[in-house]
Every structure is written in C-alpha cells, then in structure tokens.
Amino acid sequence: xxxxxxxxxxTVVTTEFDAPVRRRARARWRSAALLATTMVAAATLxxxxxxxxxxxxxxxxxxxxxxGWVPTAWGFLIAATVVYATLGLAGWRIWVRGPGSVALTCxxxxxxxxxxxxxxxxxxxxxxxxxVGAAALGLxxxxxxxxxSRTTRLGAWLLVPDLAWxxxxxxxxxxxxxxx
Numbered sequence: 717x718x719x720x721x722x723x724x725x726x727t728v729v730t731t732e733f734d735a736p737v738r739r740r741a742r743a744r745w746r747s748a749a750l751l752a753t754t755m756v757a758a759a760t761l762x763x764x765x766x767x768x769x770x771x772x773x774x775x776x777x778x779x780x781x782x783x784g785w786v787p788t789a790w791g792f793l794i795a796a797t798v799v800y801a802t803l804g805l806a807g808w809r810i811w812v813r814g815p816g817s818v819a820l821t822c823x824x825x826x827x828x829x830x831x832x833x834x835x836x837x838x839x840x841x842x843x844x845x846x847x848v849g850a851a852a853l854g855l856x857x858x859x860x861x862x863x864x865s866r867t868t869r870l871g872a873w874l875l876v877p878d879l880a881w882x883x884x885x886x887x888x889x890x891x892x893x894x895x896x
Contacts, residue, residue, distance in 0.1 A: 746812075747808075747812050750808055750811045750812055751805075751808045753808075753811075754804045754805070754807035754808040754811060755801075755804040755808070757804065757807065757827060758800040758801060758803050758804030758807070758827075759800070759804070761800055761803075761827055761830055761831055762796060762797050762800040762801075764834070765793075765796055765800075765830070765831070765834040765838070766793050766796075766797070768834055768835065768838040768839045769792055769793050769796075769834075769838050770793070771839075772838040772839070772841065773788075773789035773790075776838075776841050777789050777838065780892055780895075780896055781892075781895040781896055782888070782891060782892055782895065783891055783895075786888050786891065786892075795881065798877070799877055799878055799881040800830075802874050802875075802877045802878065803826075803827070803830075803874075803875070803878050805874050806823065806864065806871045806872075806874035806875045806878070807820075807823045807827075807871075808871075809864075809868045809870050809871030809874060810823050810864050810867055810868060810871040811823075812868075813867045813868040813871065814867035814868065817863070817867055818863045819860065819863035819864040819866065819867045819868075819871070822859055822860035822863045822864075823860055823864070825856055825860075826853070826856050826857060826860045826878075829849065829852055829853040829856050830853065832849050832853075833846055833849045833850055833885065836849050837849075837889065843889060843892050843893045843896070844893055846889055847886070847889045847890060847893050850882070850885050850886045850889050851886065853882050853885070853886075854879075854882045854883065854886055857875070857878055857882045858879065860875060861875045861876070861879055
C-alpha cells in the first residue's frame with residue numbers, strides 16, 4: 717500500500733507501507749517451512765530408530781544382561797521420541813537464527829551421529845562399536861550446544877535434553893558392554 721500526500725509546500729510525499737508487512741509475512745512463512753523441515757528430519761530419525769528398536773527387541777535387546785535402571789525397548793522408544801522432538805525444535809531455532817552457521821552444521825552432524833549410534837547398537841548389535849559412536853555423539857552434542865548458544869539461547873536450551881539423553885545412552889551402552 718502506498719500513501720501519497722501533498723504538504724503545505726506543494727511537494728508530494730510518498731510512503732511505502734507494503735514492504736515491511738510483506739517481509740514479515742515472508743519471514744513467518746520461511747520460519748514455518750524451516751520448522752516443518754526440521755521436525756520432518758527429527759521424525760524420520762525417530763521412525764528409523766523406532767523400527768530398529770522394535771526389530772531388535774525380541775531377538776537381541778531383551779536377552780541382554782542389564783541393570784534395572786535400563787528401560788525396556790519400548791521405554792527407549794518413548795524417551796527417544798521426546799528427545800528427537802526437542803532436537804527438531806532446537807534445529808528450527810538454530811536454522812532461523814543462524815542459517816549457514818557452524819551451529820546448523822553441527823546440528824546436522826548430530827542428527828547423523830544419532831542415527832549411526834542407533835544403527836550400530838540396535839541394527840547391527842555391536843555394543844562395543846556403538847560405545848565409540850556414543851562417545852563421538854556426546855562430544856558432538858557438547859560442540860553443538862556451545863555453537864548454538866552463540867546463535868540462539870532457546871535453541872541451546874532445547875539441546876539440553878539431548879545432551880542428558882546422550883549421557884544416559886553412554887552409561888547404558890557402557891554397562892551393556894561390561895556385563896555382556
């Protein structure tokens with residue numbers, strides 16, 4: 717919308733109001749598209765992880781010696797789904813606040829390492845190798861949290877549940893390696 721008015725001196729003043737409104741609308745649509753993209757990425761990770769957990773449950777995981785504080789395969793599935801949802805939200809905040817940043821790259825690598833750990837532990841049934849993958853995952857979770865804190869505080873706080881989950885995975889993995 718353009719507003720044109722004449723002043724008392726006879727000059728014409730033109731003011732453009734549309735540009736900021738259109739920019740904000742575009743930014744909202746972009747943010748919504750990025751949210752959908754990151755949540756789809758996290759949901760895909762959760763789906764693949766869930767399929768591997770369910771397939772390994774009867775055959776392998778339920779037959780391992782493990783302490784009482786280690787959940788069943790279904791417990792893993794539920795907790796991982798919640799963590800992956802917060803991971804998707806964190807990725808959205810990082811992407812909106814710092815597109816092309818180191819934090820976004822770290823977040824993408826973090827997703828890949830989550831998938832790698834799940835494939836090693838539940839897909840290939842090699843807990844020793846998955847412990848190495850879990851250590852790399854823990855290191856990348858810390859690096860991603862630090863990088864995200866420079867870009868977005870909310871995104872960094874949304875990574876805290878993932879860091880706690882990764883610490884728990886390392887503990888579970890180490891106990892399973894030691895006991896089996």
